[in-house]
Amino acid sequence: MVYRGKPSTACDRCRGRRLKCDRVRPSCSQCIRAQVDCPGYRDTAELSFRDQSEEVIRKAQAKHRARRSPGTETINQQLDRKAISLDVVLSSPPEELAKGYFFTHFGGGHMPYLLDLTRNQDNAPINAALTAAGLAALSNLRMSPQLMLNARRHYTVALSRTNHALQDTVLARRDETLAAVVLLGMFEIITCSDGSFADRWVKHMDGAAQLIELRGLQQVERSAGLHLFTQLRAQIVLSRIYQERYCSPILAQLTEEAPKYRDPNYRTIDRLGILVIKLSTLCAAVKDGTIQQPTDIIRRSLSLDADFMSTLLAIPPTWAYSTVEVPHSEGGSRMHSVWGTRFHIYRNLTISSAWNNYRSARLVIHELIITAAKSLQHSSNMNTRNEQESLILQSERTCHQIVEDICASVPFHLGATAGDADACGGIAASPTGAGGITVVWPLLIAANSGFASPTLRNWVTDCLDKIGHSLGINQALAVAQLLRNGMRTRSFASVDSSEDLYQCYRDY
Structure with a gap:
């Protein structure tokens, strides 16, 4: 991983003509003046770091061949690319490798602010938090206690510096401080080892x-x-x-x-x-009794669900996703990374995550409707009972479809493309940490909705295991274990919300 310097943030047209671009969205002034469509801007975070592993490995192999003696030919032939790659990687400073790994697999388009905020901020909490999160992920992948020890040292430094910043009214408002808080949360996601992660997550969100x-x-x-x-x-x-x-x-x-x-x-x-x-x-009003009558809960829930559906009817074309049908293999099996017969392809993780947030919200809405409607099924009025039964069936169908759609988004989060439908036995993709992290909660929500079959819950558990082991995200492994232990409720997080901001991060 190599830092390539600060890339130009100008649009493609201005950059090609070497014009001064004001970078206004959706169209810069130069393109407006020329009366042409502005081609848009590059993701500078992805351009600033380039993976040179292949080039470094090639040079290492050439150097090794030049040094070998005639009597060691057989041994040299047994050296594979992975061993040489590991030697090259281990020769680099762990902290720099950690930052590069995090930028490549967790940052980029998902956290585009990282590159600018970490530049020239050596003593700021954000850099220590970034190093800690990257080292933790590498430690999980390599199963290295030494790397994890180093990660926790940087985490302690980041936590101390964040606490210091939070006590200063000016520093507390800076983007670097909030970004450090995000990275501290990422560290907890990467390193969590038990089911108490939900309480820590809620505490973090309160802060x-x-x-x-x-x-x-x-x-x-x-x-x-x-x-x-x-x-x-x-x-x-x-x-x-x-x-x-x-x-x-x-x-x-x-x-x-x-x-x-x-x-x-x-x-x-x-x-x-x-x-x-x-x-x-x-949800809060139902819990505290502000809204008590089942008919009132149903009415408000249906109205809110209609608003969700109306909003999605007005989405721009860029939000549309394509559905890829999975062909049968010769043995009759389907790709084990896909649930059912199809999966979705989205424009980017931002849009796919927004879709899953929408689905998760509607799942909660229809759970409220079903619960309220079932409480009215004992009504003596036959028409009322029939109406409630019809409403329950309709909401159950909606919930089943939502669960299916959440599962259909998983291959994309794990790096699948439309071309992967032709691969048999699994998706030949390169998952990223950002894709893995953003799909863990939707998977948990789908599995615990009450509309997931035992087979689907097992598939979700397998997906979480894959995310945990292949991307170094321990939260996915912890969630998988909760599902194996039989957790079937979404009310799994409960912490005392009375803590102030400083206390929240001191104990976090």
Whole structure:
């Protein structure tokens, strides 16, 4: 992994003509002036690091051949690429390898703000947190206790520096500090070893929510701030739904402000964000008794579900996904990485994750409807009983379809492309850490929805094992173990929310 320097952020047309580009979205001023369609901008995070493993291995092999003696020919022929690659890798500083690995497999398009925020920030908490997360992932992959010990040293440094920043009203509002908080959470995801990860995750989300509220409306005006807010909002609201707690009004206010500064193709994310926040309010109101009558719960749930469906009807073309049918192999079996007969291909992880957030929310809505409708089935009114039975059947069909769609998104998150449908026995793909992390929770939600068969739960467990072992994400292994132990509820997270921000990160 090599750092290639800061790439140009100009659009393709300006870069080719060496024009000064103002990088305005969706079209820069130069393209507007020339009355042409702006071709868009590159992902600079992916361009800044280049994997040179093949080139380094080739040079190492050539050097090795030049040095060998006639009597060692047979031994030299037994050296494979993997052994040479490992020698080359181990000769590099572990911290630099860790950063490069994290940028390549977890950063890039999923965390585009990382490269700019970590540049020239040697003593900031973000760099220590980045190194810790990268070392932890490498440690899991190599099963190296020494690397994990090094990772925890950097984690301790990052935690100390983050605590220091949180006590300063200026530093606490900086994007670098919030990004460090995100990376500390990533470290916990990568290293968790038991079922208590849910409590730690909720505690982390409580602290992140307080920090977002402290940062104010200005955060969404900056590209990095908007990315950070969007990434954390989805997790914060999910934690509120599963704890049946209210979201802060400030979170809703920021969500309504965000579309002003977002690419028009992605404003659907904020419209869905508002609806998911409303769902958290509904869940909290049902729990605390503000909404008690089953008919009221059904009415509000149906209205919210209609809003979700209306929002998805207005999505831009870039949000559409394609469905790939999986052919039968000669033996009659299908790819074990695919559930059923099909899988989805999306434009990018941002869109596929947004779809799964939408599906997860609708799954909760229809669970509310089914529970409320079943409580009315003992009504003496025959028409009422028939209506409730029809409603329950309709919601159950919807839930089954949602679970199927979540499962159909998994191959894409694990690196599948449309061409992989021709491969028999498995998807020949290169999964990334970002793809693995973003699909763990949707898989858990689908498996625990009550609409997953024992066979599907086993398939989900296998997928989580694959994510954990091949990507070094221990949270996936912990979730898989919870499913094996028979967990069948979404009310698995419960922590004391009275902690303040400093306490949250001191103990995290």
